[in-house]
Amino acid sequence: MAAIGQRLYEQVAGRVRDQITRRTYRPGDRLPSVRELSRAYKVSITTVLDAYRLLEDQGFIHPRPQSGHYVRSRPSALPAEPDRTQPSLEPAEFRREVLLEQMMNDAYREGVLSLAFATPNPELRPVAKLNRITAQVIRDMPSIAYGYMEPGGHRALREQIAQRLFEAGCSVSPGDIVITSGCQEALLLALRAACKPGGAVAVESPCYHGVLLATRLAGLKAVEIETRSREGICIEKLEEALSTAYGTSRQIQAVMLSTNFGNPLGGQLSETDKQRLVEVCKRYEASIIEDDIYGDLGYDDGRPSVAKAYDDSDTVLLCSSFSKTLAPGARVGWVVSGKHRSAIERSKYAMNICAASLGQVVISEFLNNGGYDHYLRRVRKIHEANVRQVSDAVCRHFPEGTKMTRPLGGFVIWVELPNEINSLALYAKSIANGVMFTPGMLFSAHDQYRNFLRISCSRWDATIDRGIATIGRLAHAMA
Amino acid sequence: MAAIGQRLYEQVAGRVRDQITRRTYRPGDRLPSVRELSRAYKVSITTVLDAYRLLEDQGFIHPRPQSGHYVRSRPSALPAEPDRTQPSLEPAEFRREVLLEQMMNDAYREGVLSLAFATPNPELRPVAKLNRITAQVIRDMPSIAYGYMEPGGHRALREQIAQRLFEAGCSVSPGDIVITSGCQEALLLALRAACKPGGAVAVESPCYHGVLLATRLAGLKAVEIETRSREGICIEKLEEALSTAYGTSRQIQAVMLSTNFGNPLGGQLSETDKQRLVEVCKRYEASIIEDDIYGDLGYDDGRPSVAKAYDDSDTVLLCSSFSKTLAPGARVGWVVSGKHRSAIERSKYAMNICAASLGQVVISEFLNNGGYDHYLRRVRKIHEANVRQVSDAVCRHFPEGTKMTRPLGGFVIWVELPNEINSLALYAKSIANGVMFTPGMLFSAHDQYRNFLRISCSRWDATIDRGIATIGRLAHAMA
Numbered sequence: 001m002a003a004i005g006q007r008l009y010e011q012v013a014g015r016v017r018d019q020i021t022r023r024t025y026r027p028g029d030r031l032p033s034v035r036e037l038s039r040a041y042k043v044s045i046t047t048v049l050d051a052y053r054l055l056e057d058q059g060f061i062h063p064r065p066q067s068g069h070y071v072r073s074r075p076s077a078l079p080a081e082p083d084r085t086q087p088s089l090e091p092a093e094f095r096r097e098v099l100l101e102q103m104m105n106d107a108y109r110e111g112v113l114s115l116a117f118a119t120p121n122p123e124l125r126p127v128a129k130l131n132r133i134t135a136q137v138i139r140d141m142p143s144i145a146y147g148y149m150e151p152g153g154h155r156a157l158r159e160q161i162a163q164r165l166f167e168a169g170c171s172v173s174p175g176d177i178v179i180t181s182g183c184q185e186a187l188l189l190a191l192r193a194a195c196k197p198g199g200a201v202a203v204e205s206p207c208y209h210g211v212l213l214a215t216r217l218a219g220l221k222a223v224e225i226e227t228r229s230r231e232g233i234c235i236e237k238l239e240e241a242l243s244t245a246y247g248t249s250r251q252i253q254a255v256m257l258s259t260n261f262g263n264p265l266g267g268q269l270s271e272t273d274k275q276r277l278v279e280v281c282k283r284y285e286a287s288i289i290e291d292d293i294y295g296d297l298g299y300d301d302g303r304p305s306v307a308k309a310y311d312d313s314d315t316v317l318l319c320s321s322f323s324k325t326l327a328p329g330a331r332v333g334w335v336v337s338g339k340h341r342s343a344i345e346r347s348k349y350a351m352n353i354c355a356a357s358l359g360q361v362v363i364s365e366f367l368n369n370g371g372y373d374h375y376l377r378r379v380r381k382i383h384e385a386n387v388r389q390v391s392d393a394v395c396r397h398f399p400e401g402t403k404m405t406r407p408l409g410g411f412v413i414w415v416e417l418p419n420e421i422n423s424l425a426l427y428a429k430s431i432a433n434g435v436m437f438t439p440g441m442l443f444s445a446h447d448q449y450r451n452f453l454r455i456s457c458s459r460w461d462a463t464i465d466r467g468i469a470t471i472g473r474l475a476h477a478m479a
Numbered sequence: 480m481a482a483i484g485q486r487l488y489e490q491v492a493g494r495v496r497d498q499i500t501r502r503t504y505r506p507g508d509r510l511p512s513v514r515e516l517s518r519a520y521k522v523s524i525t526t527v528l529d530a531y532r533l534l535e536d537q538g539f540i541h542p543r544p545q546s547g548h549y550v551r552s553r554p555s556a557l558p559a560e561p562d563r564t565q566p567s568l569e570p571a572e573f574r575r576e577v578l579l580e581q582m583m584n585d586a587y588r589e590g591v592l593s594l595a596f597a598t599p600n601p602e603l604r605p606v607a608k609l610n611r612i613t614a615q616v617i618r619d620m621p622s623i624a625y626g627y628m629e630p631g632g633h634r635a636l637r638e639q640i641a642q643r644l645f646e647a648g649c650s651v652s653p654g655d656i657v658i659t660s661g662c663q664e665a666l667l668l669a670l671r672a673a674c675k676p677g678g679a680v681a682v683e684s685p686c687y688h689g690v691l692l693a694t695r696l697a698g699l700k701a702v703e704i705e706t707r708s709r710e711g712i713c714i715e716k717l718e719e720a721l722s723t724a725y726g727t728s729r730q731i732q733a734v735m736l737s738t739n740f741g742n743p744l745g746g747q748l749s750e751t752d753k754q755r756l757v758e759v760c761k762r763y764e765a766s767i768i769e770d771d772i773y774g775d776l777g778y779d780d781g782r783p784s785v786a787k788a789y790d791d792s793d794t795v796l797l798c799s800s801f802s803k804t805l806a807p808g809a810r811v812g813w814v815v816s817g818k819h820r821s822a823i824e825r826s827k828y829a830m831n832i833c834a835a836s837l838g839q840v841v842i843s844e845f846l847n848n849g850g851y852d853h854y855l856r857r858v859r860k861i862h863e864a865n866v867r868q869v870s871d872a873v874c875r876h877f878p879e880g881t882k883m884t885r886p887l888g889g890f891v892i893w894v895e896l897p898n899e900i901n902s903l904a905l906y907a908k909s910i911a912n913g914v915m916f917t918p919g920m921l922f923s924a925h926d927q928y929r930n931f932l933r934i935s936c937s938r939w940d941a942t943i944d945r946g947i948a949t950i951g952r953l954a955h956a957m958a
Binding site: 101117119138147214219326327345354 | 576579580583584587596598601604606609610613614617618621622623624625626627628629630659660661663664667676689692693695696698802805806807808809810821824825826828829830831832833834835836837838
């Protein structure tokens, strides 16, 4: 089976890859240990290590410290992924609020099936545990639960977050963390601290509309940078944009992006790219505002690292929340504030004094003894399965030529329709039939992504299948 | 007893006033009905009505619909009230964040007695009821309690607020109300909607620092307007400022003030002045941002009206919260948004999506069936008593020449020390002795109120008395 000229470790890697392709080893399975494989194939330990490193580089497997090598989740038998985008580098202001407002009103209309917003499935929520902890907190510490919270947020929660960040490769002290009213507010506070109004911020393209809204609210313009479906923002293009504008009045003051499972693409920067990102931004004096809201929701087990892990110069402001995992309604997010700590705490106070207290304490108790990791392992598998089911349904129902992402985490997919189908017109027809999705134009400040749409995959059942069939039927009629 | 030349109704009024001064009728007592008094004094019904109207104008009594006339709370045997202030009309930016940050850190140090922040006394909180309602809400509607809230906020809460506003003289629809993360955020969102960055906003002087911080965060300058201890902002001075700047680049775009029990003065605009306020602002095209956070905490029974009640042209943005009454930690406030509704909802979404859900539902249930009015009646009396106790303690312990306000609601007093005592220097000494208050300079963007301080009266016990004695002793040493 080995190709001519292949080196020994490449041959070993090829054999293991075959086992994965044939699903002898399935996503999440542990591969034989290095020692076992060395014995089985009668090759040296070094050769096996080289083979595993190659498979890791190719994205087939991933190592877990003290545990071994595991098969990565890889989609198959799905249509092609969307083409690379070539966004305009012209800074622009996002002006799609009217559409967004219309959509939010639509979403609360009775009988509407919404596949639009990235709302976690309430049925996955650990309600019994959250209720038990809430009851305990209001009984045992009502003055904390109902009173103003201290500046920066609940101390125990900040300690828990700092501990969890250690698993993502970061050493931050609890005092560096400021608790915010969700991740959206964390992003806004980070933008305000790192940028001067009137300036420019680099963002991914396509870009989550919340990021574009925060940018606008902070009085900044967004420069949209090419982002690959699977591998995240294109560091070369980012560097080009940073260096071109550097030293001019259009200098880019910050880069706001997700390094793990961004919205809407669901891709992930490699470790090398995370490191390069930090180096490049440091060189061009741009802060990194890292949105890690989906960081705990990768389909592979284990917590991926963040760009902040490579940050030795306080360049990265790391933002996240518990809105996609535990309870969006708690509005509990956070930002690792570093040198901007005072500025961020002051803005937070001037904005709304502090985040709601009860949710902070409840989440802190949940992290402390509620089995958060166990819960995450369970929901990650469900998300992966749901994304797969929804993707298959799109395959079945949408017109030929439809492409879609194969996310590595989170619970949305980004769908490219044949060029002639305008997704805003499709939205109008679809909502008239009681089904909602997010039109692509909400993901850029420019006139882009007209034939794209985002679908939330947080749930899967026959209703969802019928909803996707409805969108597909309407799209067919427009093709 | 009647003075020469007095008319009959003035004589009747004088007799009733005597009864009040002699405390035959005490604050809160119901006076004889018009018919009873007419019989007792053998005068006509009209004469009694005229007499009661005069006493009302003089601030001795107040009518309650369908119930009769009641004696107003009036302080006595207290030192003089602070002199009128003459603030600079120069627009200015507030830059006292370092001091404020220091104070917040001080407040969370162990063993510090804080009389600084206007934090409601946790012991007054209806914890048992809040706990019972919270337990019920998480059991019966977990998907609402833990999920994202709809744009604008929890519908049932907005209905409750609209109903309560009817008692304050306003007809607003629930759809006009946007729920915010506390009153501070409501003020900020109102400012952003009503003003363009770079513009000017008129505020009271002395002015609550949260208002000055919000103004600054919105990129606006504050113009400080003379405000009387008892009667609220001086409408003549406000009109002068509005008219002088009108049509110039310094035009004042909004007036942000409290018409009932403002912080720190605790005064109240008369009905006539509330009406004039609306007329004047309408004439000079300035929005009114009315901060009603203490509106439910007047010492007289009954809900006072707001300027919004006189607003027939959508000039007033009315803001408030439940932070001074039920639970600051819930971070539940609101703004009556009127024509700015879309703009405010969009900013709220871009800022932090929505206010925390559980607190919205719990407060809505509390308003619906938790006996909120009964609770308010109880805490108002306690606040009045505590303010009186703290005021007496200041009288006992502070140097001669100290003046202080006699608030009509809320739970803070504003103290004027003899001119030579710098309250910031006094703060430094006081905190070294473990006692905190708020130095006067936090209440102006100008270099003002150096010999003033604010004391929170939310609690009263021997510890508080000792704390005030400590401040007094240190002040004596500086006099």
